[in-house]
Amino acid sequence: MVRNAADGRSDGGAAPDRYHHLIEHVQDAVVEFELVDGDPIVTDVNRAFVEVFGYSADEIAGESLNEWVVPGWKLSEAEQLDSNTASGEVNYKQVTRETANGLREFLYRGVPYAGCEESDAAVEGGFAVYTDLTEVSRNERRLEVLNRILRHNLRNNANIVAGHTTRLLAELDEQTAESTSVAATIERAAHELERLAEEAGHIRRILDHPADEPTDIDPAPMVLSVADEHRERAPNAAVEVDIDDPGQVMADTRLRYAVDSLVDNAIEHNPNPQPRVRVRIAKADEAPDEASGEWVAIHVEDDGPRIPADERDVILDGSQITPTHHGSGLGLWLTELTVETFGGALSFGESDLGGNDVSIRLRRR
Incomplete structure (x- = not known):
């Protein structure tokens, strides 16, 4: 040619x-x-x-x-x-x-x-x-349609189920314990669907607007606000905040999605009647991949059961996503995608509280 x-x-x-x-x-x-x-x-x-x-x-x-x-x-x-x-x-x-x-x-x-x-x-x-660009364009359109329809239907039907189940629970106050337990299970599942639709919307906003230019945010006020919201939402949970290393990090307000999701998971997946969660901001012990520069870590620790290894692997190690190997929800995916957007890293460890220590590492601004 x-x-x-x-x-x-x-x-x-x-x-x-x-x-x-x-x-x-x-x-x-x-x-x-x-x-x-x-x-x-x-x-x-x-x-x-x-x-x-x-x-x-x-x-x-x-x-x-x-x-x-x-x-x-x-x-x-x-x-x-x-x-x-x-x-x-x-x-x-x-x-x-x-x-x-x-x-x-x-x-x-x-x-x-x-x-x-x-x-x-x-x-x-x-x-x-x-x-x-044919397949790329078609896939984008398909995902947009699925995203809108799925989120709309999930949210609407979850609201219907939750609303009717609340009424049912009220009517079952004097009925059998088994009936009340069944209704309570349905109510929890409905709220999980509502949360799923909300997380899907957050993920869409993360993917639609990548952080092309470096921005900065002080995570301390955001962490305090998230903790206050969860104390109101789950009064039986003890949510602590420990800020050892305040300062600006390379992120924006969407960082809240990740922290909120981790705190929510720590409470919701803890069978203890009074779950304990600690959100801690500290200097990172080590930088991801031995990168230069100072890094800050936002730790979300709990006293609940450890996150299964296969769920950690599919998030961090690029393990193949299959119909049976994809993680149990969108919460950890939301966190990983958010942190990835800001050039940070997600890691899993064990907390001195006896449960998980999920940390978000971000470069100091």
């Missing part, structure tokens, strides 16, 4: 061969074209183009690229992109293009011949590079 691109633009005979070898083996579909009255006429294509679009080099060479791959209702968009290329501009756009097997989504890059934009001469042609 790129035989014509090298004409008059190479410093030696080896360069065209190198360019040909490179473009022929990239996974993106690449088309070389000449601009004839503003219309891109195909001069060559690489192997990936043939595989993705389903048109052979022989049948499309010498033809208008737009006539082959641009749906009629997208022609004006394509002509504008070609005009940009003709003016020497490298341009990018997510586009819909037609293949032999139907429409697909691509990231399009129009690249004029190198050097032409620096002269007064009209650009004679260039390259069209197509990165196939």
Whole structure:
């Protein structure tokens, strides 16, 4: 490929061969074209183009690229992109293009011949590079639909179940202990569904807005607020706060999702009638992966049963997620994804309270 691109633009005979070898083996579909009255006429294509679009080099060479791959209702968009290329501009756009097997989504890059934009001469042609985004785009749409429908249905039906179960419990006050126990179990399951929908929403917000630029937050006020909320929500639980090392860390207000989830798990999954939880902010004993710089750890400790090893492994070690090996809920996933967003690390240990010590390590600001 790129035989014509090298004409008059190479410093030696080896360069065209190198360019040909490179473009022929990239996974993106690449088309070389000449601009004839503003219309891109195909001069060559690489192997990936043939595989993705389903048109052979022989049948499309010498033809208008737009006539082959641009749906009629997208022609004006394509002509504008070609005009940009003709003016020497490298341009990018997510586009819909037609293949032999139907429409697909691509990231399009129009690249004029190198050097032409620096002269007064009209650009004679260039390259069209197509990165196939079809599956990515479709998966994003599917996840969005599932996220909205699942969360909506979970929340609505959980509210219905919880509301009716509360009424049922009131009516069963003088009934059998077995009936009351069954109703109480249903009520707990309904509240778990409500919590699941809430955590799914938090995860969506974490994934939709990654921390592209470093931000900072003092975690102490947030930790104190989370502790107060859980004392009100679970008055039988003893929630302590110990701030040994206050200061700013590299995170933002979404850090609250992670801390709140860990405290909630520590209370909800503890069979003790009076569970004990301690949230502690301290200088990290060691940095993740021996990284340089100072790190701060937010420890959430409890006196409950240890988190099963398989649940820790699937979160931390990249163990394969299967229908039976995925963790029992979204809480730890929410924490891991939140901490990962801020370039931190999650770790599990044993607390001197007798249960878990789940720590969030973040770089000091």
